[in-house]
Each structure stands twice: as structure tokens, then as C-alpha cells.
Amino acid sequence: MEVKRSSVIKPQLKKNLWKAEEDLILKNYVETHGEGNWATVSDRSGLMRGGKSCRLRWKNYLRPNIKRGEMSEEEEDLIIRMHKLLGNRWSLIAGRLPGRTDNEVKNYWNTHLNKKCVPGKRKATDPDHHQHEENDEINLNKKKKLSPLCHSESSTESAGLIRTESVSLNGRKEEKDQESTVTDPNWMEITDSFNYDIDQYPILPGKNATFVFDDEPLAAYLDSFVLFEPFGCDGGGGAVRTDAINHVVTNNY
DNA sequence: AACACATTCAACCGCCATGTA
DNA sequence: CTACATGGCGGTTGAATGTGT
Known part of the structure; x- marks a missing residue:
């Protein structure tokens, strides 16, 4: 039988689902004392939860501006596109969706889109799974057409143009430091760090201004950079609503 | 109604990066 | 430089719920 070496016997921490009263305690505590120091939260608040558990509960469910409920088509579309480029960088993707958590x-x-986007993931036991795959593709294409992220060619005609080479993207850490203030949950804001020649390329945020890309997005850089994807194209040039871009800074790579 | 199976999603786990003493 | 604490991330688990038979 193993003997505990530590002289400090930690109290048994609670697990499983949070109760409403626990939520209330945590919410009150954080609102009073602020976020951070999660390890001390359970001690001082009386919650028998680990610091990580408290942090997660606050971050995912209790903090203000959390958006619950079904994903809109635009959000779904954005997730699919960003996942295509970034892979399982959930925090990065969630950072582009105001109110949504990683x-x-x-x-x-995992529950909705994986089946759609990775055909092999559908259960082979489903007798109609081949048909589903076809339908999924059709539905996806329909969504692409419907999505406000996509623009017809004519929509670019009156838009400002910019080359991908003229901009670069800042990293994860910096990206996390700013909160979006955009009220429309489906779109991001342009921040001060988005630097471009406004005289040469006059663009008004939220006015469907469009960038046209000369080349494929620099996929290799996207691993650690904020997405700057040509929405609505399968390669080559593309267009993106400027208000879908959050942080872009001038050349630094 | 009862059971089995499938799906969803909240929560936990382990690992890693960073800050600090 | 090292050790430790803390926070953040992605992967995984399992209880709750839904659906089919």
C-alpha cells in the first residue's frame, strides 16, 4: 500500500456538473475580486473546486457576453473555413466568433461539422451515408452562396484592393489581448492595428469593402497568425469583408 | 413502456508556455 | 539557472438526453 509522502492532505475536490448555487458563488466571487488567481478562488469562495475547474466554468459559462444557443450559418461557415486553414486551433477560431468559447x-x-467536412467520419452503418455526403456537399455549396462572407465578382468592383504581400498578421498572444467591441456577433471589427493606406484604399468598416488577393493565402504563416483568408474562393484570388478581419499589422516577417 | 443505441456537450486531464522567486 | 505556480490549450471522457425498435 502506498504511503502519501506529502504531509499536506489536500481536501477532496468536487467534480462533475456545476450546480446553480456553485455558479452563483463563483460569479459573485469573480465579480467582487476579479479574474485570476484561480487557485485561491476555491479556498476563499468556499467552492470545493480546483482552480482550473473554476477558471473553465467562468470562462465558458459565467463570464458576461457569452453567447449561447445555435450557431448561425455565418458562424458555421466561418468555423469551417478557419478550420480548413488553421486546423484544431479552437481558441484561435473561437477568438473570431464573439461570445463563443473554444x-x-x-x-x-466534433458533433456537427466534422461529419460534414470529413466525409469518412460519417458512420458507415448509415445506409444513406453516400447520399448524405452528396447532400452535405450541396448544402455546403448552398451555404457558400448564401454566406455574406462571399461576394460576387461584381461586388469587388467598387471595393478597395490590397495585395497580401502588403500586410502581415500578428501572433496569437497579441491577438488575445484585445476584446472585440463589435455588436454584430457575426462579424469582427477592424482595430487600430489594422494598418493600410486609407487614402489609397478608402474602406469603411462594415460597408462590405472587399480585398482581392493575388495569390493563395500564406498558409504556412497562418499556423501562428490570425486568419486572413480569401473567403469564398477555392484558390487563387478571393474576397473578404473587411469587417471579418480583426488584427492585421504592417510587414514584420 | 422499456430497452438499446446514438448523440451532445459540460467538464476533466495532461501537456506546454510563461512568469516569478 | 532552476523550481514552482499559474494559465491556456487541445484531446478525451462520461452523464444526460434523444431516438429508434
């Missing part, structure tokens, strides 16, 4: 995006992908 956990929610991850779950949504």
Missing part, C-alpha cells in the same frame, strides 16, 4: 466551437465541430 470549447463550444470544438464541440460544435
Whole structure:
């Protein structure tokens, strides 16, 4: 039988689902004392939960501006596109969806979108799974057409143009430091760090201004950079609503 | 109604990066 | 430089719920 070496016997921490009263305690505590120091939260608040558990509960469910409920088509579309480029970078993807958490995006992908986007993931026991795959593709294409992220060619005609080479993207850490203030949950804001020649390329945020790309997005860089994807194209040039871009800074790579 | 199976999603786990003493 | 604490991330689990028979 193993003997505990530590003289400090930690109290048994609670697990499983949070109760409403626990939520209330945590919410009150954080609102009073602020976020951070999660390890001390359980001690001082009286919650018998680990710091990580408290942090997760706050971050995913209790903090203000959390958006619950079904994903909109635009959100779904954005997740699919970003996942295509970034892979399982859930926090990065969630960062582009105001009010959504990485956990929610991850779950949504695993339960809804994975089947759609990775045909092999559909259960082979499903007698109609080949038909589903076809329908899924059709539905996806329909969504692409419907999505406001996509623009007809004519929509680019009156838009400002910019080359991908003229911009670069900042990293994860910096990206996390700013909160979106955009009220429309489906779109991001342009921040001060988005630097471009406004005289040469006059663009008004939220006015469907469009960028046209000369080349494929620099996929290799996207691993650690914020997405700057030519939405609505399968390669080559593409267009993106400027208000879908959050942080872009001038050349630094 | 009862059971089996499938699906969803909240929560946990382990690992890693960073900050600090 | 090292050790430790903390926070953040993605992967995984399992209880709750839904659906089919």
C-alpha cells in the first residue's frame, strides 16, 4: 500500500456538473475580486473546486457576453473555413466568433461539422451515408452562396484592393489581448492595428469593402497568425469583408 | 413502456508556455 | 539557472438526453 509522502492532505475536490448555487458563488466571487488567481478562488469562495475547474466554468459559462444557443450559418461557415486553414486551433477560431468559447466551437465541430467536412467520419452503418455526403456537399455549396462572407465578382468592383504581400498578421498572444467591441456577433471589427493606406484604399468598416488577393493565402504563416483568408474562393484570388478581419499589422516577417 | 443505441456537450486531464522567486 | 505556480490549450471522457425498435 502506498504511503502519501506529502504531509499536506489536500481536501477532496468536487467534480462533475456545476450546480446553480456553485455558479452563483463563483460569479459573485469573480465579480467582487476579479479574474485570476484561480487557485485561491476555491479556498476563499468556499467552492470545493480546483482552480482550473473554476477558471473553465467562468470562462465558458459565467463570464458576461457569452453567447449561447445555435450557431448561425455565418458562424458555421466561418468555423469551417478557419478550420480548413488553421486546423484544431479552437481558441484561435473561437477568438473570431464573439461570445463563443473554444470549447463550444470544438464541440460544435466534433458533433456537427466534422461529419460534414470529413466525409469518412460519417458512420458507415448509415445506409444513406453516400447520399448524405452528396447532400452535405450541396448544402455546403448552398451555404457558400448564401454566406455574406462571399461576394460576387461584381461586388469587388467598387471595393478597395490590397495585395497580401502588403500586410502581415500578428501572433496569437497579441491577438488575445484585445476584446472585440463589435455588436454584430457575426462579424469582427477592424482595430487600430489594422494598418493600410486609407487614402489609397478608402474602406469603411462594415460597408462590405472587399480585398482581392493575388495569390493563395500564406498558409504556412497562418499556423501562428490570425486568419486572413480569401473567403469564398477555392484558390487563387478571393474576397473578404473587411469587417471579418480583426488584427492585421504592417510587414514584420 | 422499456430497452438499446446514438448523440451532445459540460467538464476533466495532461501537456506546454510563461512568469516569478 | 532552476523550481514552482499559474494559465491556456487541445484531446478525451462520461452523464444526460434523444431516438429508434
